[in-house]
């Protein structure tokens with residue numbers, strides 16, 4: 445068996461659902477796409493992104509001048525069964541308390557760790573034979589999707605995700621850049637054809653052209669990557685998402701009937717967190733309970749203040765007045781970011797109790813931005829109802 449075939453067989457045995465090889469020469473088309481989008485401001489907001497990174501990420505030899513091949517790998521991640529979540533045997537929801545949504549890729553243990561672990565035996569195979577080899581997973585300077593597409597793993601969909609035949613887009617990507625000269629694969633001759641379902645379903649219009657995403661409109665960016673205040677005009681568009689967004693993948697016909705992922709591959713993610721958690725309960729998390737619940741998952745990235753900011757927005761969008769007491773308690777949270785977004789949510793809910801909580805907060809609030817949010821929310825609530833004459 446050739447080294448290429450042995451590596452592919454081992455990758456499959458390790459749980460990767462697709463594996464392919466491409467040469468280590470620069471990803472020329474992707475470099476141009478990334479540079480153009482960066483120049484057009486479509487990646488604005490990502491503090492760690494830069495024009496230099498866009499160029500460097502298209503060159504596998506940047507960090508390994510003797511690189512000859514890139515092994516592209518796709519790994520399935522756990523998926524919540526949306527129809528079964530929190531349902532009784534009859535299929536009815538067990539409760540009507542407001543719940544948020546977490547993107548399915550984040551439901552298990554942090555995927556960076558899982559994929560890094562699973563690539564170790566492949567690295568060992570290469571290094572034992574005297575080759576250099578380095579793994580990239582997401583935050584390395586390499587365009588994961590472009591490498592995967594050139595290695596024939598799948599095609600780039602209009603939602604920008606890599607679509608793997610048989611597995612869909614619910615996969616996570618990694619690469620091994622190596623000095624070994626492996627047998628390359630060819631890109632697939634597949635495309636989305638006439639379908640544009642993802643572009644139509646996106647609530648924020650983030651997919652500005654087929655395969656082109658405006659980061660500043662994507663719910664995934666605002667709820668995961670963005671630190672700080674979420675602009676008021678974006679908040680209503682976020683719906684009940686509290687970490688990431690899967691709408692442009694849920695609608696995708698390629699994801700409709702994927703092959704069941706290998707159980708052993710999924711077991712590497714450990715137990716899943718609740719995909720549709722109770723929003724009011726999340727508002728009660730302190731630093732310690734937040735850590736205990738999310739330290740192992742990708743949700744940890746937002747820290748408590750970012751997640752509870754998102755929870756406030758989701759409660760404002762779900763707009764169930766029974767949440768007023770929980771949101772009013774959040775007005776005395778230690779984090780201004782949480783207080784300010786809770787105030788916005790109370791303004792959306794309205795009613796006498798919300799108004800009372802906001803009026804109290806305006807009087808005691810020391811942070812100018814939070815006070816402004818409280819005042820705007822009070823205006824949104826409208827004037828107090830005048831008791832009718834008897």
Ligand code: B12
Pocket residue numbers: 473474475477478479481487490547548549581582583584585586587588589590600601602603604605606607613614615616617618654655656657659662664665669687688689690692
């Ligand atoms: C920055 C980033 C984000 C940003 C910006 C995303 C973006 N589309 O650029 C934000 C925070 C919004 C984001 C969101 C998500 N991300 Co992200 N993200 C990244 C990261 C770190 C870099 C992506 C990047 O380089 N963007 C720059 C642009 C220029 O590159 P690109 O989007 O890949 O663009 C290519 C195609 O669009 C194509 N193209 C160009 N023109 C055209 C024209 C047509 C017609 C077509 C079809 C294609 C096409 O060429 C481009 C270059 O290769 C990668 C990891 C990595 N190191 O690559 C993960 C990554 C792309 N993200 C991933 C995931 C899982 C997500 C989310 C699904 C998470 C979630 N559920 O919330 C969402 C999906 C949102 C979406 N529709 O893209 C996975 C994707 C897996 C897959 N199957 O594709 C990656 C690969 C991480 C990983 N290692 O697994 N992400």
Ligand code: SF4
Pocket residue numbers: 603645646647648649650651657661662663664688689690691692693
């Ligand atoms: S992840 Fe959500 S907001 Fe972002 S492009 Fe897809 S549907 Fe739009």
Ligand code: SF4
Pocket residue numbers: 601602603604636639640641642643692695696697698
């Ligand atoms: S929804 Fe349609 S257009 Fe969008 S990625 Fe899937 S197949 Fe392509």
